[in-house]
Amino acid sequence: MPWGVMAGHLGWGLIEEGWRKGPWTAEEDKLLIEYVRLHGEGRWNSVARLAGLRRNGKSCRLRWVNYLRPDLKRGQITPHEESIILDLHARWGNRWSTIARSLPGRTDNEIKNYWRTHFKKKAKMSPENSDKAENRLLKRQQFRQQQQQLQLLQQEQQQPQKQLNQLDMKKVMFLLEENEHRAPYVPQPRQEMGAEEQGLLGGNALVTELSNEEFLWDNLWNLDDFHGNFGAAGKASLHNLVSPFC
């Protein structure tokens, strides 16, 4: 049962100092979407006043960024995305928002969750346990994919107004796929990467030649290393410049 429905039925949504907390209802989502449509993103603290939502600005921003944004990519993290996450995490550590910028349609929260569930624990796991877990994960992923396809189908039938968002998503997906075909991104195991992480990459790291992107990135990192004082902010903004072409 979706959160919104549950919240409605069970009367969830704690009210503290005038602000609602907990799971968002479908009604609240609608109000927030309408607010952003009219006023654009930002000024989140005005949402309560202007949209009639009893949510604080932070909560609204988070809901929009992590769940309602039309350019969000739904569904499982692909192996391609997984290798990007692994590689970027090896480089940047827990800078989730920076990593997220390299994955169009994915949020920092999503990547953070994915990392925690998939890699943090895998690192501790024995090989046989890891096999079991992998099978379980595979089954679970198949199940969820089926569920999501079903849900998408239902949404398409019920809500024609969402077609615009889906078109946006198709555009993003098209660009991603086009890019994948043009320059497959297969990260090379890095020296600073742990043995387990390298093992995880192993399945994908069959292509030995550097992709265009890798080449581009390696040059950037070399530049970074060379100049030394090129700070995190500079790196991030440089990355913003590059990512549209990756």
Add this chain to the structure above:
DNA sequence: AAGGCTATCAACCGCACGAAA
């Protein structure tokens, strides 16, 4: 069949930072 365990993910919290007043 039932209870415990685990994975997943939405949401919250606290902190930091920059801009405006």
Add this chain to the structure above:
DNA sequence: GTTTCGTGCGGTTGATAGCCT
């Protein structure tokens, strides 16, 4: 220079669903 406000980020929590024993 200081305070306030808005925003972003990373860490953590809690509810739920599915799997395992």
